Amino acid sequence: MRLARRLKAAFNWLRALLRNSYFWGGFGGLLLLALAMYFLVDAVIMPSYTRHGVAVQVPDVESRSFEKAKQLVQDRDLTVQREAGPYNPSVARETVVDQNPPANSGVKPGRRVYLTVNAGEVPMVNVPDLMGRGISVREAKNQLSSLGLEPGRIEPDSVPSPYPNTITRQDPEPGDSLKKGKAVDLWYSTGLGTDTVQVPSVVGQPVEKARSLLLRQKLRSVIVDPRRPESTATSPQSDTSAARRFVQRQGRAPETEVQAGTEIRLFTTDNSTQVPAPDSTI
Known part of the structure; x- marks a missing residue:
């Protein structure tokens, strides 16, 4: 019985409220205010904030210096973010190698454009x-x-x-x-020369000097080292022990006439007491 009385009271209050002209006047006023606010935000505030319908074209700045590219982007009312890319020796340093958004894209004013430049230390x-x-x-x-x-x-x-x-x-x-x-x-090399040259005596000489004497005569050397297989020694820097070795024997006898460019084998040792005294006339 108590619940029934409460429900009946609530129903009577609601019926009275719906018949109240002040209620409907206030409700209508709030509704009109809400609609006005919606149109204000949608038609005025948001377009001004998002600049709806306004777009600028991203310039093509690849292959330009970063400073020049930055200026071109900023001239379009856009902002720039520099990104360091891996070093490429075939491209000048601080050159733009990539951009995002791509060139000619339509974007909002103020949009950030990422420019990747050829940077880093040269390895x-x-x-x-x-x-x-x-x-x-x-x-x-x-x-x-x-x-x-x-x-x-x-x-x-x-x-x-x-x-x-x-x-x-x-x-x-x-x-x-x-x-x-x-x-x-x-x-x-253009091959063996057409001239005939005389082999100098290099026995007893340090390997470096022997090489130099042979080259002066337009002859090549092959170093024979008993510690490892023989190899052509046209690059003195490739044999770090050459300065400590001496010519014990040479493959062509001194004063032998050979074609320019002929290779002379030099048999070497690191024991200077095992080699004869070098030719004093050289």
Whole structure:
């Protein structure tokens, strides 16, 4: 009975409220105010904030310097974010290599444009040994390119060699450090010379001096080291022990006449007491 009386009272209150003109007047006023606020936000405030319907075109700034690219982007009422990319030796430093959004995209004014530049430290690489192993000019170029180095001057060597079109000399020397993108100059063989030269006496000489004496006569050397298989030694820097070794015997007798560029085998030892005294006339 108590619940029924409460429900009946609530029903009577609701019926009276719905018949009250002040209630409907207030409700209508609130509804109109809400609609007015909606149209104000939708038609005035939001378009002003989001700049609806307004777009600018992102300029194409790839391959430009970062400073120039930044200015072009900012001139379009856009902001710039610099991103450091990996170093590429074939592209100038601080050059834009990528952009996001892409060029010619339509974006809102004030949009951030990310510019990736060729930055970072230039890595160092060791210069490879391109001499003394019968490496052709083409193969030498490929080896340099694979390390990020460039072939520089490529010229025929003034000292002949038995193996045409193979590398006989390089600058910088093997083992030197170079920045990526730098050049290595190469000299190559044109084959044995047409001149006849006389083999000098190099027995008893340190290996380095023996090499120099042979090259002065336009002759090549092959170092025979009993500690390891013999190898052509046209690159003094490739044998760090050469300065401590002496020529014990040479493959061609002194004063023998041979073609320029002929290889002379030098049998070496690290014991200076096992070699005869060098020719004092040299």
